[in-house]
Amino acid sequence: MPPLPPDHPSLGLYQVLREDGTVDEAKAPALDDDALLALFRHMLRIRLIDERMLMRQRQGKVGFYGASTGQEATPIATAVNLQPQDWVFQALREAVIMLVRGFPLETWLAQIYGNSGDVNKGRQQPMHMAGRAVNHVSWSSCLGPQLPQAVGAAWAAKLRGDDDVVTVGFTGDGATSEPDFHTATNFAGVAKPPCVLICQNNHWAISVPSSKQTASETFAVKAHAYGLPGIRVDGNDILACHAVIGAAIERARAGEGPTFIEAVTYRMGAHSSSDDPTRYRDEAEVEAWRKKDPVLRFERYLQQRGLVDEDGRAALEKELTEEILAAIRRVEELPMLGRETLFDDVYAERPWHLEEQAEELNRHPPAPSH
Numbered sequence: 001m002p003p004l005p006p007d008h009p010s011l012g013l014y015q016v017l018r019e020d021g022t023v024d025e026a027k028a029p030a031l032d033d034d035a036l037l038a039l040f041r042h043m044l045r046i047r048l049i050d051e052r053m054l055m056r057q058r059q060g061k062v063g064f065y066g067a068s069t070g071q072e073a074t075p076i077a078t079a080v081n082l083q084p085q086d087w088v089f090q091a092l093r094e095a096v097i098m099l100v101r102g103f104p105l106e107t108w109l110a111q112i113y114g115n116s117g118d119v120n121k122g123r124q125q126p127m128h129m130a131g132r133a134v135n136h137v138s139w140s141s142c143l144g145p146q147l148p149q150a151v152g153a154a155w156a157a158k159l160r161g162d163d164d165v166v167t168v169g170f171t172g173d174g175a176t177s178e179p180d181f182h183t184a185t186n187f188a189g190v191a192k193p194p195c196v197l198i199c200q201n202n203h204w205a206i207s208v209p210s211s212k213q214t215a216s217e218t219f220a221v222k223a224h225a226y227g228l229p230g231i232r233v234d235g236n237d238i239l240a241c242h243a244v245i246g247a248a249i250e251r252a253r254a255g256e257g258p259t260f261i262e263a264v265t266y267r268m269g270a271h272s273s274s275d276d277p278t279r280y281r282d283e284a285e286v287e288a289w290r291k292k293d294p295v296l297r298f299e300r301y302l303q304q305r306g307l308v309d310e311d312g313r314a315a316l317e318k319e320l321t322e323e324i325l326a327a328i329r330r331v332e333e334l335p336m337l338g339r340e341t342l343f344d345d346v347y348a349e350r351p352w353h354l355e356e357q358a359e360e361l362n363r364h365p366p367a368p369s370h
């Protein structure tokens with residue numbers, strides 16, 4: 001078989017927004033000014049949430065945080081292309097999708113605190129969000145399962161005749177080395193359910209660079225071996241992400257099968273609040289990627305279109321910061337969950353052995369709070 005041409009979608013890089021903020025008009029998705037401004041608002045909002053929550057983690061208010069800084073374009077472009085009946089299976093850095101789909105900020109933040117405002121009742125690691133109201137499934141923290149889950153849910157929708165449902169599953173570049181990636185992509189190729197699988201290639205899996213993760217030229221090219229289209233998109237270009245992910249979702253909805261997308265991006269901060277990236281990566285590399293910052297790049301474009309100026313940005317940042325700080329304040333006032341809730345939701349009716357354990361727990365006074 002002849003080699004794939006170098007401009008093949010799985011080897012090239014689909015880009016709409018150049019780094020100077022100018023646009024390739026022929027490829028630009030048809031978005032009006034309001035839609036463009038909404039994208040910018042979502043991007044700035046999660047950027048500010050990430051900043052604030054990392055501070056709260058350092059202040060000892062929350063135990064863990066995984067920021068999406070530098071990677072905002074892909075999840076936001078996904079979210080705005082979804083319909084309410086669609087399902088999302090996130091990895092660590094896509095929780096913003098819930099917010100874009102209308103999940104309340106306060107309830108979202110409460111998951112990070114694991115307090116009584118958390119719909120998961122404090123049973124999940126922070127940032128492993130779930131929200132039934134927006135069809136968003138919690139990440140288990142094991143790398144990989146969200147892909148077979150997305151493929152399986154899409155296949156179930158197809159078997160049930162729910163023809164208008166699309167599922168989206170996310171993975172990092174590191175998690176493509178897990179068996180689940182191969183199982184899911186193979187199954188997607190064979191069963192052709194209505195799903196989109198997205199790899200956020202942020203170049204690092206904690207301290208392991210993507211160059212050590214695979215000998216393939218790209219991650220997208222792997223999809224071809226499994227019989228589905230693989231497309232490589234500039235993950236720091238929200239217009240390119242919008243066009244490519246939007247088309248893949250539409251394709252899935254039209255019954256034309258799954259797509260695998262590699263979004264080429266960069267984790268600008270630490271892997272999580274438990275990580276110190278200065279131990280393993282070069283500051284010059286971070287600096288080079290900072291110049292490709294997806295928020296700044298999009299802002300340059302909006303400035304050129306006359307949609308945002310310095311004052312407008314400052315006003316928006318002020319408004320969003322006030323919203324975020326007020327939500328944080330309210331969430332921090334919520335009580336922690338009572339320990340008796342430990343036994344809730346395990347069974348529809350509580351069996352005798354859990355009843356016994358709950359009674360025994362009640363006989364012991366609660367530990368003093370710190």
Ligand SMILES: Cc1ncc(C[n+]2csc(CCOP(=O)(O)OP(=O)(O)O)c2C)c(N)n1
Nearest residue numbers: 092141142143172173174175202204205206
């Ligand atoms: C099966 C499994 N192995 C190892 C880990 C530990 N671990 C947590 S995150 C991570 C790196 C993930 O990298 P990547 O998939 O590229 O996603 P990113 O965090 O960069 O978004 C590792 C190795 C894990 N959670 N699960």
